[in-house]
Amino acid sequence: QVQLVESGGGLVQAGGSLRLSxxxxxxxxxxxxxxxxxxxxxxxxxxxxGITSGGxxxxxxxxxxxxxxxxxxxxxxxxxxxxxxxxxxxxxxYCNALRxxxxxWGQGTQVTVSS
Numbered sequence: 001q002v003q004l005v006e007s008g009g010g011l012v013q014a015g016g017s018l019r020l021s022x023x024x025x026x027x028x029x030x031x032x033x034x035x036x037x038x039x040x041x042x043x044x045x046x047x048x049x050g051i052t053s054g055g056x057x058x059x060x061x062x063x064x065x066x067x068x069x070x071x072x073x074x075x076x077x078x079x080x081x082x083x084x085x086x087x088x089x090x091x092x093x094y095c096n097a098l099r100x101x102x103x104x105w106g107q108g109t110q111v112t113v114s115s
Contacts, residue, residue: 002026002097002104009093009109012085016113020080022095022106033098034078036069038091038111048093049080062088085113 008020022034035050049059049069057069068081082089090113095106 001102002028002031002099004095004097004104004106006093006095006106006109008080009111011112011114013114014086016085017081017083018085018111020082020093020095020109020111022078022080024076024078024097027099028076030099031097032100034071035096035098036078036080037094037096038089039094040091043091045094051078082111085111087113087115089113 003025005023006020008018010018012018024031031053033050033052036048037045038048039045047060048063049067051057051069051071059067066084069078071078089111091111092108093111094108097104
């Protein structure tokens with residue numbers, strides 16, 4: 001199994017920036033991909049950004065040009081740099097590790113963007 005520790009959430013004004021971190025431990029060599037998801041109250045959990053073990057990256061259309069996912073293999077950490085934040089970005093953000101066919105989830109971190 002993989003354990004994920006998230007950090008970096010908080011309160012920010014619209015137009016501000018945050019960087020989320022996801023540090024992985026455990027069976028890290030078996031991870032196929034890491035994804036950042038978010039879920040707002042009353043809404044479905046959605047994929048924000050993902051990166052595969054081979055380096056392929058994808059983003060949700062709503063965050064393209066504003067968010068950047070990256071990884072530091074030496075630290076076993078994946079980052080989500082969030083710029084030009086908007087109130088609609090307010091959600092609990094979760095880190096997910098795919099160890100096919102299994103999914104491991106972090107506990108989530110709250111991101112709140114004020115108008």
